[in-house]
Amino acid sequence: xxxxxxxxxxxxxxxxxxxxxxxxxxxxxxxxxxxxxxxxxxxxxxxxxxxxxxxxxxxxxxxxxxxxxxxxxxxxxxxxxxxxxxxxxxxxxxxxxxxxxxxxxxxxxxxxxxxxxxxxxxxxxxxxxxxxxxxxxxxxxxxxxxxxxxxxxxxxxxxxxxxxxxxxxxxxxxxxxxxxxxxxxxxxxxxxxxxxxxxxxxxxxxxxxxxxxxxxxxxxxxxxxxxxxxxxxxxxxxxxxxxxxxxxxxxxxxxxxxxxxxxxxxxxxxxxxxxxxxxxxxxxxxxxxxxxxxxxxxxxxxxxxxxxxxxxxxxxxxxxxxxxxxxxxxxxxxxxxxxxxxxxxxxxxxxxxxxxxxxxxxxxxxxxxxxxxxxxxxxxxxxxxxxxxxxxxxxxxxxxxxxxxxxxxxxxxxxxxxxxxxxxxxxxxxxxxxxxxxxxxxxxxxxxxxxxxxxxxxxxxx
Numbered sequence: 001x002x003x004x005x006x007x008x009x010x011x012x013x014x015x016x017x018x019x020x021x022x023x024x025x026x027x028x029x030x031x032x033x034x035x036x037x038x039x040x041x042x043x044x045x046x047x048x049x050x051x052x053x054x055x056x057x058x059x060x061x062x063x064x065x066x067x068x069x070x071x072x073x074x075x076x077x078x079x080x081x082x083x084x085x086x087x088x089x090x091x092x093x094x095x096x097x098x099x100x101x102x103x104x105x106x107x108x109x110x111x112x113x114x115x116x117x118x119x120x121x122x123x124x125x126x127x128x129x130x131x132x133x134x135x136x137x138x139x140x141x142x143x144x145x146x147x148x149x150x151x152x153x154x155x156x157x158x159x160x161x162x163x164x165x166x167x168x169x170x171x172x173x174x175x176x177x178x179x180x181x182x183x184x185x186x187x188x189x190x191x192x193x194x195x196x197x198x199x200x201x202x203x204x205x206x207x208x209x210x211x212x213x214x215x216x217x218x219x220x221x222x223x224x225x226x227x228x229x230x231x232x233x234x235x236x237x238x239x240x241x242x243x244x245x246x247x248x249x250x251x252x253x254x255x256x257x258x259x260x261x262x263x264x265x266x267x268x269x270x271x272x273x274x275x276x277x278x279x280x281x282x283x284x285x286x287x288x289x290x291x292x293x294x295x296x297x298x299x300x301x302x303x304x305x306x307x308x309x310x311x312x313x314x315x316x317x318x319x320x321x322x323x324x325x326x327x328x329x330x331x332x333x334x335x336x337x338x339x340x341x342x343x344x345x346x347x348x349x350x351x352x353x354x355x356x357x358x359x360x361x362x363x364x365x366x367x368x369x370x371x372x373x374x375x376x377x378x379x380x381x382x383x384x385x386x387x388x389x390x391x392x393x394x395x396x397x398x399x400x401x402x403x404x405x406x407x408x409x410x411x412x413x414x415x416x417x418x419x420x421x422x423x424x425x426x427x428x429x430x431x432x433x434x435x436x437x438x439x440x441x442x443x444x445x446x447x448x449x450x451x452x453x454x455x456x457x458x459x460x461x462x
Contacts (some may be wrong), residue, residue, distance in 0.1 A: 019061060020153035022054045022159045023145055027440060030138060031164045034436025035183070035199035038131060038348070047436050048134055049143035058145055065144045070453040072399075073147070076392055077140060083382060083389070084133035084347040088126055092117035101340040104356060123346025124353055132348035138436050139443030146447030151409055153381065154448055158215045158412070165212030166235065168197030168205065169242035176245065195245035203430045204438055206251020209243045211419035212256035212440060217265055218415040236262070250429055254422050261418045265411060326372045326429065332358050333371040337379040344382040353380065370434065374427040393446070393460040394424060400452035413452055 015021055029050050030285035033043040050404055055062055066074065091099075093115055097106055107126065109115045123129040146157070172195030183198055199205040243251050333350075335355040345353040351369055371377035401417045404410040425444055426432045433439055 008365070017057075018144055019058055020149065020156055020217040022058065023142065023149075023157055023444070026050060026054055026138070027157065027160055027444065028144065028164065028294065030437045030440035031168070031198055034138070034440065035197070035201075035204065035438075037200055037435045038135075041131075041201070044135070044436050047325065047440075048137050050077035051138045052351065054145065055141055062144055064145055069147060070450075072392075072396055073143075073450045073453060076389065076396060077143060079389055081136045081140060082156050083385065084123075084129050084136075087123040087129050087344075087346050087382075088121045088133075090121050093120065096120040096122075099343050100342075100425050101345060101353075120347075122343060123349060125346060126347045127354060128348035135436065135439065138267075139439040142440055143447045145451070146444055147450050149447070149451075151412075154409075154412060155220060157313045157444060158219055158415075161444070162212050162216050162219060162235075165209055165239055165242075166321075169195065169197075169238060169245075172197045172205070172242060172245055172258035194247045195242055197242075197434065200427040201430075201432075202246040203248045203250055203426065203436070204432050204435055206243050206248035207254060207422050207426045208438060208441065209239050209246070210251060210254045210258055210422045213239050213243075213255070214261055214418040214422070215260040216259045217258065217396045218411045250426050254425060257418055257422055257425075261415065269411075328359070329372055330376055333373070333376045333380055335378065337383075340380060340383065342385075344386070345380060347381050347386075350380050370431045372430055374431050374433065377431070397424075397446070397449055403452040407452075409451075413449055416448040419445045420449065 011127075026047070030047050034047045036043055038044075096102060096119070097115075099122065101124075105120075106115060121129075149157075162441070175196060176193060183200075194202050195205060196202055197205045197208075199208065213236060216232070216239065240255060243255055246252075333354060335356055336345075337348075339357060340353070350371060351367065354371070355367075371380065375387065375390065378390060397417050397420050400413060404413045407413075420442060423432050423438065433442055
């Protein structure tokens, strides 16, 4: 008789085979190498190749997802990934030339060759659209592997996210001191003395820390003690200081979301912190110590705010001067969206097609690059179809918030929804999900929210 594996005897899975470990590894790789956007193809490719390897190692999990995932989640994932591929399907010249906005390309082609009889894709730049499709592999991998994961493994992933956020803040401190250079070349208006962490865009760095703050509110404590609560407040203040250090106006404004969420959770679970149980045994901490803790917490937050006072004042000064190029870019981008409506110019092609509609009075020595509003940019690239898909994702998050209102794990899922809310709101004035790092984080948060749509008795097979 063959000897049984010690792992099988104990009912354990080897560490290197555990799905949660794979997800942790992918999360770390995405935050280390995927914060640079489309301009850093080699670094992004490393994360994407890792995602494909993990999908191959977890083929049974992928199969189970496609068999048991609820149709809204499965449908949204398939539509999101399929749309860029549909834009790459070649069309005969007679059909393609009738698409809106193709007259510019047609006129250019007629100068060098006869386009009659040729076939052309819907996308105005096939390689950009293909790159956009490849960019969906990482968040799709996290969603597929993270859906249906056990509660304990969820907390392991969220702790990993919080630790990575703390590491990003510490890296930012060294960047401010000049001891460590920026990982990515930045063009944030020459503002190199800000906290970038592992991101090329300080706004993306700021919203990532906002998300981590929301997650930090719900991470479990082994025991409710003054020391544990003081540590939690200290970490919360450190991440808040990191957001201020990014000097991101949107990131600083979005601090209100995790702070309000934390206050709501503290009030809703106040009986866990003070009082007595049914046997009269004291649980949590006394009211006196709670008062001392509250005063001490305010002092710590005040000290942190004072330490970052210069940066906080600089951020508020930037609020007083709201004149930047965004409204001008938005106006021209809306004109561009009208030109290609309703088909769109192709996913990922904004920077290529925007130049034709950019007003001469708004032209500067720098290219716009992005619309600085993901919803307008999606309208330019994919028309109303992309807007409907984005709306469906938002509605799915809202539905998950409602579905879990009576479940024990509701605070974990609500924290994930708050984190996604930060991404959704900042997308109105920037592009936080145009890098692999934040896409990976968003995929994880939605995977946790999507557990609201699975049967309660469904057990995870890690």
